[in-house]
Every structure is written in structure tokens, then in C-alpha cells.
Amino acid sequence: MHDPHSTTLPPRRLLPRTLALLAVLLASIVLAVGLGSVFIPPAEVLGALWRGVLSLGSGAELSGNDIIVWQIRLPRVVMGLVVGACLSVCGAAFQGVFRNPLADPYLLGVASGGALGATVGIVAGWPRSSIPLSALAFALAAVGTTLALSREGRRFPPTRLILAGVVVGSVLSAFTTFLILRGEDRARQVLAYTLGDLGFSGWRDVLTILPYAVIGCGVLMALARALDTLQLGDLTARSLGVPVERLRLLVVIAASAATAAAVAYVGIIGFVGLVVPHLVRLVWGAGHRVLLPVSALAGAALLVLADLLSRTTILSQVGVVTTLLGGPFFLWLLARGRSD
Amino acid sequence: MKTVLIKTTLTAALALSASAAATTYPLTITDDLGRKVTLKAEPKRIISVLPSSSETLCAIGACDKLVGVDDYSDYPQQVTKLPKVGGLYNPNIEAIVALKPDLVLISQYGKLAEPLAQAGITVMAVNPETYDEVFSKTLVLGRLVNREAQAKALVLKMRQDIARIEILTKNVVKKPTAYYEIDPTPYSIGPNSFMGVLLTKAGARNIIPASMGDFPKVDPEFIVKANPQLILGVDAKTVAARPGWNTTAAVKTSRVLDLPAGLGTILSRPGPRLPEALRGLAKLVHPGLFK
Numbered sequence: 001m002h003d004p005h006s007t008t009l010p011p012r013r014l015l016p017r018t019l020a021l022l023a024v025l026l027a028s029i030v031l032a033v034g035l036g037s038v039f040i041p042p043a044e045v046l047g048a049l050w051r052g053v054l055s056l057g058s059g060a061e062l063s064g065n066d067i068i069v070w071q072i073r074l075p076r077v078v079m080g081l082v083v084g085a086c087l088s089v090c091g092a093a094f095q096g097v098f099r100n101p102l103a104d105p106y107l108l109g110v111a112s113g114g115a116l117g118a119t120v121g122i123v124a125g126w127p128r129s130s131i132p133l134s135a136l137a138f139a140l141a142a143v144g145t146t147l148a149l150s151r152e153g154r155r156f157p158p159t160r161l162i163l164a165g166v167v168v169g170s171v172l173s174a175f176t177t178f179l180i181l182r183g184e185d186r187a188r189q190v191l192a193y194t195l196g197d198l199g200f201s202g203w204r205d206v207l208t209i210l211p212y213a214v215i216g217c218g219v220l221m222a223l224a225r226a227l228d229t230l231q232l233g234d235l236t237a238r239s240l241g242v243p244v245e246r247l248r249l250l251v252v253i254a255a256s257a258a259t260a261a262a263v264a265y266v267g268i269i270g271f272v273g274l275v276v277p278h279l280v281r282l283v284w285g286a287g288h289r290v291l292l293p294v295s296a297l298a299g300a301a302l303l304v305l306a307d308l309l310s311r312t313t314i315l316s317q318v319g320v321v322t323t324l325l326g327g328p329f330f331l332w333l334l335a336r337g338r339s340d
Numbered sequence: 341m342k343t344v345l346i347k348t349t350l351t352a353a354l355a356l357s358a359s360a361a362a363t364t365y366p367l368t369i370t371d372d373l374g375r376k377v378t379l380k381a382e383p384k385r386i387i388s389v390l391p392s393s394s395e396t397l398c399a400i401g402a403c404d405k406l407v408g409v410d411d412y413s414d415y416p417q418q419v420t421k422l423p424k425v426g427g428l429y430n431p432n433i434e435a436i437v438a439l440k441p442d443l444v445l446i447s448q449y450g451k452l453a454e455p456l457a458q459a460g461i462t463v464m465a466v467n468p469e470t471y472d473e474v475f476s477k478t479l480v481l482g483r484l485v486n487r488e489a490q491a492k493a494l495v496l497k498m499r500q501d502i503a504r505i506e507i508l509t510k511n512v513v514k515k516p517t518a519y520y521e522i523d524p525t526p527y528s529i530g531p532n533s534f535m536g537v538l539l540t541k542a543g544a545r546n547i548i549p550a551s552m553g554d555f556p557k558v559d560p561e562f563i564v565k566a567n568p569q570l571i572l573g574v575d576a577k578t579v580a581a582r583p584g585w586n587t588t589a590a591v592k593t594s595r596v597l598d599l600p601a602g603l604g605t606i607l608s609r610p611g612p613r614l615p616e617a618l619r620g621l622a623k624l625v626h627p628g629l630f631k
Contacts (some may be wrong), residue, residue, distance in 0.1 A: 031393045036559065036561055037561055037562040037565070038561055038562065062587075063587075065565075067584050067587050068561045068565060070565060071583045071584035071585045071587075072583050075583055095544040127578065128524065128578055128581065145445045181429060188523050188527070189523060189524060189525055197525070199525070200525070200582050200583065200610060201583070202581075202583030268389055310558055316557050317557075
């Protein structure tokens with residue numbers, strides 16, 4: 001679909017597009033903080049933000065709509081930004097490292113692991129605060145299992161990785177389904193998790209996942225040049241001095257950590273990681289040094305807008321919105337690719 | 341005035357129930373799936389796959405007709421000894437057929453009707469969803485199993501017991517605004533759902549408007565904005581951990597109450613224990629009234 005050699009746009013064409021994207025991102029943040037089941041006019045949003053900053057210094061208590069802006073909406077929006085950025089960067093990196101346009105952040109069983117971890121916690125009736133930890137632990141364990149299963153000596157051949165990921169994912173999903181059927185009355189909570197929901201995101205949740213997100217995505221962006229070289233094929237990349245096996249392992253670990261963190265609090269949000277990188281490649285080209293950071297911005301904007309839609313319409317879960325938007329878009333991409 | 345009214349209805353209903361003759365079979369009834377179902381004779385071997393139906397059958401003196409129940413039927417004690425035939429989504433159809441029932445009472449949800457009907461078993465979907473349906477479906481069940489008089493008496497008794505509690509709560513001056521959580525995703529109850537009716541009757545003002553539906557998924561910021569004085573159905577620790585919720589009146593005055601273990605179950609069952617559920621709820625809302 002894309003020619004990896006014509007990857008980098010000249011700055012003259014890169015800059016306006018990126019600025020436009022930044023404007024969309026800012027606009028979506030402003031919209032998302034102002035709109036919701038309670039409408040707060042823009043001036044009041046700004047006032048609330050200002051009073052919130054002041055109260056950080058003085059320790060004064062917020063009241064009324066200030067609470068909604070500062071304690072409920074803003075953390076939710078920031079959570080959307082972080083998770084959207086994470087999923088999109090990981091999606092782009094996975095697609096690059098496996099040279100597979102269908103790869104997504106959940107490819108190696110992260111999502112099914114996270115879902116199983118959350119389900120175990122929910123069905124067992126653990127307190128809500130421990131659910132993300134359980135999701136995170138299971139997600140990482142799932143990727144660990146995938147890696148162990150696909151190992152061939154010191155190598156991790158991509159086909160084996162993907163196959164192992166699919167199998168681990170299916171087995172874990174079967175466990176999840178079993179648990180849901182056993183604990184019928186909690187099925188809705190599990191369903192909400194597997195559809196993704198930014199509902200109760202607070203500042204503490206954001207701060208908990210932020211290190212994983214920053215380090216994970218940071219490592220991926222640092223590997224952008226190597227990922228570019230990898231597009232020429234394993235052999236060529238190796239001959240150009242890229243340690244292909246180590247690169248693949250590093251990408252998988254960094255992306256899995258970031259994805260597991262994204263999944264932990266808000267559940268499994270579909271299609272963002274799959275679709276956003278493709279969208280960005282269409283407009284910005286396929287070079288990873290641009291693709292990864294721009295995907296972060298675009299994914300962040302998309303998820304914030306999707307969450308806004310979920311809060312203000314009957315769709316009610318952000319994962320439902322992203323899938324409804326992402327699915328048809330992806331089909332359009334496929335159809336377009338065929339006619340080229 | 342009120343007592344007079346109750347007495348009049350009571351007498352009228354007693355007169356009615358005395359005149360209620362035995363059900364005549366064959367009996368044809370349109371069930372909750374919209375199917376016309378005919379009972380050839382009074383059913384003697386009944387399986388109930390809905391806890392509320394099991395409770396109602398026992399409350400109208402047809403407990404001994406039950407030969408099997410679903411996994412969740414646990415009241416009264418008698419039904420716990422019966423063979424279990426699975427749940428709504430994972431029913432054990434073979435076990436149901438093996439018990440040779442002449443009537444299976446199901447919910448309109450799940451997919452039991454078709455396979456059982458194909459096996460030649462009479463299936464009837466009876467599941468109350470609104471407050472009024474709790475009573476009307478009790479009467480339907482009474483007709484089905486030839487216990488009409490008992491069903492009428494039960495409905496009357498339930499209405500009386502409910503009225504007794506309502507008399508206490510109706511004239512309370514301070515009715516707290518309340519948020520009732522049925523699921524931490526969070527889902528709540530609208531005022532027109534049968535649980536919502538109970539909440540109102542318990543002397544609370546539901547913060548959920550009817551326009552949001554019977555069991556709406558709610559936006560957390562809506563609840564913070566509505567600032568309820570009472571939060572029911574979730575524990576204080578969970579609520580305090582939710583962003584912004586510690587600013588609500590309920591948290592500030594420590595009026596966040598998880599439902600006692602048994603009460604949650606009774607409240608979710610539209611059956612004969614409705615008055616008991618209401619009493620438990622009213623005690624939580626107005627502890628002072630029930631000393």
C-alpha cells in the first residue's frame with residue numbers, strides 16, 4: 001500500500017499538516033473539557049482551570065463546576081490523550097516491526113491478558129483499585145508467555161511471534177468467557193472493560209500509567225530510524241548493521257508495557273492502534289521518525305473526541321465509538337488500496 | 341381516610357377471591373414472548389428457571405409442584421433441595437427434559453423456549469419487569485397453577501405490607517436525594533423501574549430523571565453535579581476513591597451505604613418479597629423511622 005522509500009516529506013509540506021493536527025488536538029481538548037452531561041461555557045472552563053491552578057498552590061477547595069472541570073473531566077481528557085497516544089504509537093511500531101499492516105498493539109495477547117486479569121478481579125469481587133494491577137500483571141504475563149512460546153534459541157521469528165500471540169490470546173479469551181458465564185451478575189462490568197471505558201479516570205490513575213507510557217513510547221520513538229531500516233527486509237537491515245532480533249524484542253517489550261498500561265485502567269479500546277497509523281501514513285508518509293510522533297498526536301485527538309462522543313451520545317462506551325468509526329474507515333482503506 | 345380505603349379494598353378483594361373458582365383447563369394464555377400457550381390440565385411437575393417465579397410459586401402454595409429450579413433460585417429453603425437445571429444463559433436442557441416437567445416457567449430472555457417447545461414441553465415466559473407487573477404476573481402464575489385465590493391473597497397482603505411502610509415514609513419532611521448504583525460501571529435505576537419505584541416509596545428522591553431510562557449507564561460527572569445526599573449500593577471506600585465524588589453531600593455526611601448482603605438479592609427479585617425489600621431500603625433511607 002505504501003512505498004517505504006518515499007518516506008519523509010520535506011519540512012515545507014510537513015509543517016502545515018502537523019500544525020493543522022495540533023490545532024485539531026487543541027480544539028478537541030477544549031471541546032472535551034467544555035462539553036458533557038453538564039455543559040460548561042468556555043469562559044467558565046478557563047476560569048475553572050485558573051482557579052484549579054491557584055488551588056494547587058493555596059490548597060483551597062474547589063466547588064461546583066470547578067470540581068467537574070478539574071477533578072473529573074480534565075483527568076479523563078488527559079487519560080484519553082495518554083491512552084490514545086500509547087495505542088497509536090504501539091500500533092505504528094508493531095506494524096513496522098512485523099512489516100504487517102494488520103498488526104495492532106494487542107497482537108501478542110496483551111489485550112486478552114489484560115481482560116482476563118480484570119475479569120478475575122471483577123468476578124472475585126476485588127476492590128476497583130486493584131483491578132488495573134491485576135490487568136497489568138496478566139497482560140505482561142500474557143506477552144511473556146507469547147515470547148517464551150515463540151522463542152527459537154535466541155531468535156523471535158515474526159511468524160512464530162504472531163502465531164503464538166494469536167493462540168495465547170484465544171486461550172485467555174476462552175478463560176475470560178468461562179469466568180463471565182460463571183459470574184453472570186458481574187458480566188456487565190467485564191463487558192464494560194472489554195469495550196473500553198474512560199469513566200472513572202482520575203489524576204492518580206493518569207500518574208500511575210504515565211511512566212509506562214512515556215518510557216514505552218519514548219523507547220519506540222528512539223528506535224524509529226532502526227524501524228525505517230527494517231522496512232527494507234531483515235537481511236538488508238542486518239547487513240546495514242541493525243541488530244534485527246534485538247530490535248524486535250525491544251519493540252515488543254516497550255510496546256507491550258505501554259499497551260498494558262493503557263489497557264489497565266480503561267480497558268480494551270479497539271481500532272485506534274490499528275487505524276491511526278494508517279491514517280497518518282496517508283497524510284505524512286511512512287517514515288517512522290515522523291509516523292510515530294504524529295501517530296501519538298492523532299491518536300490522542302481521536303480518543304479524546306471518541307470519548308466525548310461516548311459521553312454525550314447514546315453510544316456510551318468509548319470502545320464502541322472507536323470501533324464504529326475505525327471499522328468502516330479501515331474497510332475504506334482496504335478498498336482504496338485495491339483500486340490503486 | 342387511608343385505613344378506610346384499605347379496608348374497603350380488602351373486603352372487596354376478599355369477596356372476589358372467595359368467588360374465584362378453580363382455574364378451568366385447557367387454559368390458553370399469551371405469555372411474555374407473545375406466544376399463545378395452552379395448558380391442557382393443571383400442571384403438576386413444574387420447573388422454574390427464574391428465581392422470582394420460584395419464590396412466587398412457593399408463596400402461593402404451589403411449592404410442592406416444583407420439580408426443578410435454576411441455579412440462582414435459593415428461596416424459600418424448600419427449593420434449595422430441588423435439582424438445579426443451570427442458569428439463564430447456560431441452561432441444562434437435557435436435565436430439564438429428564439425431569440419430565442409438564443410446565444417450564446422461563447424468562448423472556450435466554451433461548452430456552454424453542455428447544456423445549458420442540459421437545460414437546462409446555463413453556464411459558466412470565467417475567468415481571470415493572471412494579472405493577474410484579475402483582476399482575478403473580479396473578480398470572482396463580483391462574484396457571486390453579487392457585488388463583490392464593491395469588492390474590494398474596495397480592496393483597498403484599499400491597500398492604502407496602503402501604504404500611506409507605507405510610508411511614510410518605511409524610512417524612514426531609515426526603516434525601518439519592519443515587520442508587522446497581523453496577524459500578526456505573527449503572528443506576530430510573531424512577532419508573534420497579535427498583536426505582538421502591539426507592540421512591542422508601543422516601544428518597546431519585547436523582548435520575550425518568551428521561552434517562554429504567555436502567556441507565558450514567559456519566560460520573562452527572563452524579564457529582566446532582567450532589568446526592570445519599571448513595572446506595574456501593575461501599576464508601578470505592579466512592580471516596582472516585583474522582584470528585586468526595587465533594588458530594590453523601591460522602592461529606594458519611595451517607596454512603598452498601599446494601600447488606602441479603603437485601604441486594606431481594607431487591608433484584610420482582611417477587612413476593614417486595615415488601616421486605618422495601619422495608620430494608622426504607623430502613624437505610626430513614627433509619628429513624630424504624631426503631
